[in-house]
Amino acid sequence: MMAALTTSGAILLLIGCAGGTTQLDIEGDFPVPIMVKLPVALGIHLDTTLTTFTHAETFENSREWVVSIGPAQERLFSQLALGLFSEHTLTDSVYATPPYDGVLKPAIAEVQFSLPEQTRSDYYEVWIRYEFDLYDRSGRLIGNWQLPAYGKANQKNYSGTSKGLQAAAMAACRDAMAFFSINFSREPVVMNWLNSGMPDVQAPDSIDKTDASNTATSSDGRPV
Numbered sequence: 001m002m003a004a005l006t007t008s009g010a011i012l013l014l015i016g017c018a019g020g021t022t023q024l025d026i027e028g029d030f031p032v033p034i035m036v037k038l039p040v041a042l043g044i045h046l047d048t049t050l051t052t053f054t055h056a057e058t059f060e061n062s063r064e065w066v067v068s069i070g071p072a073q074e075r076l077f078s079q080l081a082l083g084l085f086s087e088h089t090l091t092d093s094v095y096a097t098p099p100y101d102g103v104l105k106p107a108i109a110e111v112q113f114s115l116p117e118q119t120r121s122d123y124y125e126v127w128i129r130y131e132f133d134l135y136d137r138s139g140r141l142i143g144n145w146q147l148p149a150y151g152k153a154n155q156k157n158y159s160g161t162s163k164g165l166q167a168a169a170m171a172a173c174r175d176a177m178a179f180f181s182i183n184f185s186r187e188p189v190v191m192n193w194l195n196s197g198m199p200d201v202q203a204p205d206s207i208d209k210t211d212a213s214n215t216a217t218s219s220d221g222r223p224v
Contacts, residue, residue, distance in 0.1 A: 021064040024162055026169050027071045033083035033181045040198070041087035043096045043103040044077050055111035059118070067165065069111060069128070072173060077106060080177050084184065095139040101198045102142065105133040109146065113165060116155045123152045124161070124168040130176055134189060140201040143189030149176035 053070035074090070081088035087100070094103045110129040116122055130147040151171025158164035184190055193199075 021066060022162065023066045023068070024165060024169075025068040025071060026166055028075070028170055028173075030072075030076050030079045030174065030177060032079050033177065035083060035181060037086050038084060038185060038194075040085050040102075040194070041100045042081065042085050043089050043091035043100045044081055045091050045094050045103050045105040046074055046077060047105070047107075050107055053108045053111075055113070057113065059115070065113075065165070067111070067113065067169065069108065069169060069173075072170075073106070073108075076173055076177060080180060084181055093139070094133075094135040096135070096137040100137065102137060102193075103135040103139070105135065107131045107133075113168065115161060115165070122154050122156060124155060124158075124164040125152045126150070126165070126168040126172040128172045128176060130180075134193065136198075136200040138200050138203070140203065142193055142201055145187050145189055147176060147179055147183075149173070149179060151175055 050073050051070045052068075053073070054066060054068045056064060056066045058064040078090065089100065091097075091103060094105055096103050107130065108128060109131045110127075112127040114125045116124065119125070128149045130149065131144060132147065133144045134142045136142055149172045151168045151174070153164045153167035153171060155164050158167060185194060
């Protein structure tokens with residue numbers, strides 16, 4: 001079983017207003033999921049597109065919000081991997097080095113958020129859609145999948161839009177951690193890879209040439 005995820009440590013909030021723009025930089029700590037670790041050693045590739053990800057949105061009152069979610073991702077995935085995998089390391093490429101079985105590359109595909117005045121409710125809401133690529137030891141793509149995350153915060157609990165939106169964004173990140181932890185090994189791409197012994201993907205040119213002359217092929221080149 002996985003313990004309930006709660007934030008710990010300080011959350012950094014930087015607000016800068018100029019020309020009708022509010023900059024919100026979200027950084028924070030995340031707990032390590034408490035669960036039985038999978039017997040998998042993975043590299044985690046966090047590229048700059050992820051770690052610098054920023055979402056900007058302009059509302060009817062011409063106020064622009066620029067929300068920087070990227071800086072929180074390294075801590076999020078480091079803590080997540082620490083609780084989920086037997087071994088992990090952060091890597092600067094999709095190529096795994098021994099003794100790692102493969103590399104996981106997360107990305108943020110889309111972010112949306114809403115304010116209470118938009119929805120006529122009491123809640124700040126944030127939606128994040130993640131995408132994950134899984135690579136074998138040689139950097140060949142095994143497969144990919146998506147993961148939606150959602151967070152909300154009641155405006156009655158926060159003194160201002162910035163703090164409420166920050167809380168909703170952190171809740172969405174924690175939701176992603178929980179959803180990923182529970183469902184990682186259930187994703188068809190991952191399940192097939194784990195059940196088959198975490199093999200490398202066969203390279204297109206890896207046919208045994210010693211037997212090629214004796215192998216009949218169909219019109220599209222497949223062995224028959």
